[in-house]
Amino acid sequence: MKKYKIAVIPGDGIGVEVMKEGVKVLETLSKLTGEVAFDFTWFDWGCEYYLENGKMMDDDGLEKLKNFDAILLGAVGFPGVPDHVSLRDLLLKIRQGFDQYINYRPVKLLSELDCPIKGKKPGDIDMIFIRENTEGEYAGIGGIEREGKEEEIALQTSVFTRKTTEKVMDYAFDLAKKRNKLNHLTSITKSNALNHSMVFWDKIFKEKKANYPEIKTAEYHVDAAAMYMIQRPESFDVVVASNLFGDILTDLGAALQGGLGFAAGANINPDGKYPSMFEPVHGSAPEIAGKGLANPIAMIWTIKIMLDFLGHESLADTVMKGIEGSLEMREKLTPDMGGKGSTSQVGEIICDIMSKKLN
Template sequence: MRNYSIALIPGDGIGVDVIREGKKVLDTACEIDGGISIQYEQFDWSCEYYLKHGKMMPDNGLEILKNFDSIYLGAVGYPGVPDHVSLWGLLLPIRRQFQQYINIRPVKLLRGIKSPLANRGVEDLDFIVIRENNEGEYSSIGGRMYEGTNMDMAIQNSVFTRHGVERVLRYAFNLANQQGKRKRLTAATKSNGINHTMPFWDEYVQKINKEFPDVKTDIIHIDALCAFFVTKPDVFDVVVASNLFGDILTDLGAAIIGGLGIAPSANINPEKKFPSMFEPVHGSAPDIAGKGIANPTAAIWCASMMLEHFGENKLAKAIMEALQDVLEEGRIVTPDLGGNATTEEFGEQVCRRLRENYG
């Protein structure tokens, strides 16, 4: 029996709704496989927790999480709690302390979903963005001075280290070399306007490229790259970017495959010294929380990515096939996809199809 332990953090809003369905799909996968056992422990760390305790998680939260095989996160954020509080109080400490320096966001159009890009199908939209997840533009170095006066000022510094840049680039090059359909890597830059960190980034792209002579490499300015995501997405294979640029590109990537509600993400510690974390890209959407209309596609996709991280590739693929079968059939889908099914009905239909397909 292959045993895995997962920390469930449903979070706020629809995070609770969609993680419930993702767990249901994971449990069905274990049931039909027969060789997997998953132990869960659920934590109520969220904005609601913050309003009660003045913190997003307990002081020993990271110590509690470190021995799990994986973390399955819903979404955090709620009116009354500033976004920088919820982000820096839970998500970013987990990413950094557990060295989840690789953020993986597939830009893949699923069967049954129509892209907002005209005349683009599943064969055109299928690539991966690798985002540096621990440093770059999201480094918490800087500060405020003279607040409340006419000299009010703020400084935010970006941090790019050789260690941090090399490891994300090497991961992306390896991915392009081993799994890429075209063996092509595209690196985002802005070295014509950001004259220290971006030339540094470009220099290491060229350096690591020498280790992978079979990988065709392009270095493209972020503004042009955003345009190319829309005008010629079919040319991409693996895209690698710094923290901020990767964040922007992946939200655009989510938009062209049907919206933020569809897209998954994985925060990976490749060495598996610490747990990795899997979370939908979408937010907590408090306006529809508890109404049973949230689309759990991203959460279910995250469950598949989690199994793949565990090496359970057959089950991971089976979940994605079942999910796409349900989407393509279009009978039991949520309102955002033109249906009238509830979140729970959608999740149950994916479980039914998983049993049918796997049997």
């Protein structure tokens, strides 16, 4: 039996509710298969912690997390705490502190009932975004000068290093080769307007694609890419993008697959020097927090990604079959999916389907 130490940060709002279902799935797999075991350590960091302590996490938080095999994060953000504080002082602090330079976001339609575009079916929408995750537009460099005066200036500087940009593009090319779907990689840019950062991005992409002659490529400006994702989503396979562009387009991708209730994600340190962090990206949804209305599928899909990353592909496939099977029980799903079920009931349904698959 393989044992893993997992740090659990449920965070804010519905993060607490969906995290319980993710942990339930892992415990079910452990009990049913005997293949894996999980030792969970829970941390109460987040916005409530901030309101009590003036900080989003312990001062030595990264030191406490560094020896875990993986980190699970539920959601971050709540009224009363500015978004730039809650994001930068917890999520981005972990991403950047642990060099999780790969953000991995699947965009896959599981049921045509959930797609807002007419005529699209499973298989038509199946892409993976590889987003640069530690630099770019979110580097956090800049400031505000002459505050409160007519001449007030806000400066926000993007940072693109050759080292990280090359590693992100290599990861994306290797994934396109491994997936063997369309053997296609699309680079998202805006070099007509961003004449330094995106020209640099384009230059490195051209250098890298020479090393992967078997991979077909395309380069789109971000505005055109958004249009093509709606018009012809089936033409996308793997997509590589900067921090900001990847952030925006993956939420568009979530809409294509049925909404943020499906939006799973991972922050990966491929080198293995630090733990990687796995999180759904639907936010904390404070308006429905505590009501049992939150859709746990994104969290459970995130669990699937973590299992893949840890090398347990067969267990990950079982989790995916549980998610797919649950979509056939519409009346038992959460209200955002047209059902009357609760967060915990959907988790139970998925665990029940998994149990039947494994028995």
